[in-house]
Amino acid sequence: QQPVQSPQAVILREGEDAVINCSSSKALYSVHWYRQKHGEAPVFLMILLKGGEQKGHEKISASFNEKKQQSSLYLTASQLSYSGTYFCGRPGFNKFYFGSGTKLNVKP
Amino acid sequence: GAVVSQHPSWVICKSGTSVKIECRSLDFQATTMFWYRQFPKQSLMLMATSNEGSKATYEQGVEKDKFLINHASLTLSTLTVTSAHPEDSSFYICSAARDGGGTEAFFGQGTRLTVV
Numbered sequence: 001q002q003p004v005q006s007p008q009a010v011i012l013r014e015g016e017d018a019v020i021n022c023s024s025s026k027a028l029y030s031v032h033w034y035r036q037k038h039g040e041a042p043v044f045l046m047i048l049l050k051g052g053e054q055k056g057h058e059k060i061s062a063s064f065n066e067k068k069q070q071s072s073l074y075l076t077a078s079q080l081s082y083s084g085t086y087f088c089g090r091p092g093f094n095k096f097y098f099g100s101g102t103k104l105n106v107k108p
Numbered sequence: 109g110a111v112v113s114q115h116p117s118w119v120i121c122k123s124g125t126s127v128k129i130e131c132r133s134l135d136f137q138a139t140t141m142f143w144y145r146q147f148p149k150q151s152l153m154l155m156a157t158s159n160e161g162s163k164a165t166y167e168q169g170v171e172k173d174k175f176l177i178n179h180a181s182l183t184l185s186t187l188t189v190t191s192a193h194p195e196d197s198s199f200y201i202c203s204a205a206r207d208g209g210g211t212e213a214f215f216g217q218g219t220r221l222t223v224v
Contacts, residue, residue, distance in 0.1 A: 002151070032212070041114075041201055041215040042152070087151060089213075094165065096142050096203070096213055098152045 003028075003088050003099035011105045012078050020073040020102045022088030031071040032089040033062055034098075035082075042087060042098075045073075078106045110136045112204045114216025121192055121223055129187045129219045131202030137182035138204035142213065143175075146199040158185050192223040 003024045010018055022031060030049045034042035046055050048064035048071060056062050060082075062073045075082055083106045088099040111134040121127050131141060140159055144152040158164040158179035166172050174196075176188040185204075189196055199220055203213040 039199075039218075039220075041218045044212050044214075047212060094140060094157050094159070095154060096157075096205070097154055098144075101151045103149075 001092070002097050003031075003090055005086075005088060005099040005102045007102060008100070009103040009105070011107065013107055014080060015077050016106075018075045018078060018104060020075070020086050020088075020104070022071045022073070022099050024069050024090060027068045028064075028071075028090045029068075030091060031062075031064055031068075032091075033071075033073050034087045034089060035084045036087065037084045045086075075104070078104075080106050080108065082106050110134075110204075110214045112138075112202065112214045112216045114202050114219055116219060117217055118220040119222070121221070123193055123223055124191055126188055126190045127192055127221060129189075129200055129202070129221075131185045131187070131204065131216050133183045133204040133214070136204075136206060136214075138185075138206065139182065140205045141179055141185040142203045142205070143177060143185075143187050144201045144203070146201060146218075152201060155187075189221065192221070194223045197221055197223045 003022050006021045032047045033045040036042040051066045051068045054063045064071045086102045113132045115130045143155045146152045155170045156164045156166045158177050160179050160182050164177035179185040201218040202216045205213040
């Protein structure tokens with residue numbers, strides 16, 4: 001039920017890039033991306049609905065593959081504020097499941 | 109984005125007592141509310157889904173009698189942890205959706221429960 005994310009954790013220097021992957025064994029209706037800071041609720045980043053879709057802006061963007069079983073989140077020229085745990089999420093029938101999470105730590 | 113208010117933000121209670129957590133959608137009608145539990149350094153685990161006016165649907169392994177969920181209106185859902193024990197200590201988060209979660213779900217601030 002729960003999507004699998006990789007890597008589990010990543011450490012970056014400011015200005016470096018990162019890619020976070022989210023995989024599902026079954027095709028997804030849609031994929032959502034959230035970021036959570038320690039002790040806080042998750043914050044919505046974006047949603048992708050269509051296979052082959054790419055979305056976002058210059059610094060944070062995401063893609064959804066044609067088969068709708070994998071999504072990737074791209075963080076470009078990372079900033080300190082990007083630190084946190086990133087979750088992908090997928091809706092089920094009247095349910096919503098989060099991925100396993102990727103902890104991102106951006107250092108000066 | 110829409111606003112979801114969760115209360116209290118943190119609570120400490122004694123073993124054996126019950127604790128109620130409220131989740132309110134302030135500026136939209138939430139047909140569906142989700143309740144999650146999060147242990148340190150882990151993902152959010154879906155506990156149950158509640159739809160207004162009907163019984164909650166619990167995930168496998170979640171005790172219905174221990175975690176009572178009520179979704180009495182389109183703007184309010186409550187989670188009551190009954191006869192709390194230290195192992196119930198966790199971060200509980202609700203989220204509300206207009207359409208069953210197919211589009212964006214909006215999160216409450218979370219409740220840190222500590223049972224002593």
